[in-house]
Amino acid sequence: NPKLVLCPSLNDVHQDHQTIANEAVRCFKKQSVLCYEEPWNNINFSTSCFIRLERRHIDKKIEALKCYKSQLNRVYISEESILSLAITRGAQLEGGYAEAFEVVRWML
Numbered sequence: 001n002p003k004l005v006l007c008p009s010l011n012d013v014h015q016d017h018q019t020i021a022n023e024a025v026r027c028f029k030k031q032s033v034l035c036y037e038e039p040w041n042n043i044n045f046s047t048s049c050f051i052r053l054e055r056r057h058i059d060k061k062i063e064a065l066k067c068y069k070s071q072l073n074r075v076y077i078s079e080e081s082i083l084s085l086a087i088t089r090g091a092q093l094e095g096g097y098a099e100a101f102e103v104v105r106w107m108l
Contacts, residue, residue, distance in 0.1 A: 002031055009035040009102055011044045025104055035102040039085065040076040047100035050093055058086050058097055 007024035008017035017038070025033055037045055062079050071077045089098035 002028070003107070004032045004034065006034050006036055006101075008038060009042050009045055010104065012038060012041045013043060014041050017041060030107070031105070032107045033104040034106075035104060037085070037100050037102075038076075040074075045100070046102045047089070047092065048103045049101040049106075050089060050098045051101070052093065053086060053090070053097040053099055055097065058083055 005024050005028045008021045010021045012018055062082050065077050086097040089100045090096040
């Protein structure tokens with residue numbers, strides 16, 4: 001019984017991601033649902049929620065993404081791409097690092 005569910009954006013163009021996003025919204029009707037950003041797959045993305053990060057969080061994310069061996073040749077999974085997006089989202093908060101999410105449902 002999670003309190004928060006993270007899923008791909010409802011605007012993700014990848015068919016598997018669309019299915020997961022739609023099913024998350026359908027299945028978790030009593031939970032908060034946030035959609036994470038994948039710029040290479042999103043047609044539209046509403047940056048309606050920001051989470052401030054520290055550099056150590058970005059480093060951990062980069063380390064974790066290196067586990068996806070089949071994706072390592074993709075430009076969007078490069079260290080520079082991940083760091084650049086975190087810097088861009090942080091700039092929207094007047095500096096630092098951040099990650100943006102779309103709010104589908106926020107339960108207080």
